[in-house]
Amino acid sequence: MSGLASLVGLAGAGAWAWLLTMRGGFWRVEPTKRFPSPEGWPEVVAVIPARDEAETIGETVESLLSQNYPGTLSVVVVDDHSSDGTAQVARDRAESMGCAARLTVIAAPELPEGWTGKMWAQSQGVAAAMVWRPEAGLLLLTDADIRHGKGELRHMVARALNQGLDMLSLMVRLRTESWWEKAIVPAFVFFFRMLYPFAWVSDSRSTTAAAAGGYVLIRPAMLEKIGGVKAIKDALIDDCTLAAAVKAHGGSLCLDLAEEAVSLRGYDGPEGLWKMISRSAYSQLRHSPWLLLGTVLAMLLVFVAPPLLAFRNGGGASTGALAWAAMTLAYYPMVRYYRQWPFWAPLLPLIALFYLGATLHSAVKYHLGQGGEWKGRVQDGKTA
Structure with a gap:
């Protein structure tokens, strides 16, 4: 022995x-790089699939509509058959800010066979975004439980333009309020980074591809090139599947830890x-x-x-x-x-x-x- x-x-x-x-x-956990402001700022549309997210959607919408982004930023919320008034909460929050014109809320059609719920809702949101704001140069695919830092989008767009990136992602800071969250959550990110070293994700010579679904900034042309959201319609780990498809089609990626964006979702103990x-x-x-x-x-x-x-x-x-x-x-x-x-x-x-x-x-x-x-x-x- x-x-x-x-x-x-x-x-x-x-x-x-x-x-x-x-x-x-x-x-290694290193500070996020900062890049100089571009001469012009592309229009951005944020797409949020939401199913029974009344508790958090208002704060998410407000944090997006109050960004200090110099360009045009609009938000599409896709109500995925919610039973708790998610859509109305989103509308009410935008109206209370005087930003109702920058938000549109659509209802997701019935879920077809072969799709996961999030991907179906996201695909409807992307389609609506490109009809509503056809000149948008970037799409922000995000979740209904994220509080976005005021300057995060500005920094991400500057990086995209300076480095010529097709897709950028942030792993938002997850909630660690309870003792169980303090114990388990940091390890989740640690293990994720062990599986997908962020330096390899950003390296065009490496086949490693990953993203974090709470914050994905992507060029519409790149999304179209891979076949749209339909190309990953049945993916359960949709963020990494999307990143792999982008890299397989010659796209450039980056993935970092967020400094400002945080998740609002609690985990209700060990269960x-x-x-x-x-x-x-x-x-x-x-x-x-x-x-x-x-x-x-x-x-x-x-x-x-x-x-x-x-x-x-x-x-x-x-x-x-x-x-x-x-x-x-x-x-x-x-x-x-x-x-x-x-x-x-x-x-x-x-x-x-x-x-x-x-x-x-x-x-x-x-x-x-x-x-x-x-x-x-x-x-x-x-x-x-």
Whole structure:
């Protein structure tokens, strides 16, 4: 057993040495670059699919309509069969600001077979936007639970024009008010960046493509080039699927952490966070039992085994402690980005077990035909 423990310890330490040096610096959190203002500002239309979002849609609409963007900015809200008055809340907020002319609200038609709900609503919103504002040079695809910082769009458009980018995305700062959110949410972003190093996403030589669906700025011509939203109509992980399609068609990307934009959605304790992970985890693994098995083994080796070895006497203790220290140092910048106490960083192994459990649950739900549930719709289930 001592020999096996030593081998596991060496493997864990080696894995962290590779991750820290060869994985695109995914663990670094650096300030967002700023770019000079262009001579002219293109017209932008924000498209928001919304299903039962009365609690947050007003703040989202207000934050967009109060941007300090020098160009023209309009907003399209697509009411996806809401039962809570979402559409009226959006209209009322725009009117209270004196901006009713810059907002249009449309109702999504019935969901056709083969589409996910969000993609269908988004496709209707994009179509309406291009009819209403045909001269728009950029589309902002966003969610109904985002509070946008006043200067974020201005900075993103300046970057798009200066770097000639076809698509830009921000991972908005998720809510971390409860203790469960403090524990789980920063790790979600950390694991995402480990899967999709942002530096590789921005590198045209790399095939890595990713985006965060809460904030996607894209050129209409690029969206049309890939076949429109219809090209990703059944995607559960729609943001990364869109990014992959853009990159496959020769488009240029960038993905960063947001400085100002924040999510307004709470997760209602461990159950809500569990559902957030479980909803798409098995889809991320392409519904492959082998990829699931590999993920389980990798998570146990890289995250769980190091602290277990560090606390034992004998072989593997020193390498386990070394791997745990490397893991803690790698995770700390994300903990700091979320303005949390440093003691969360060494607790990542326990947090990883939560993610591992939710991933296994995701596979079970899929095979029961109940995967990808969102707002009362099951969107990712194995059919008989």
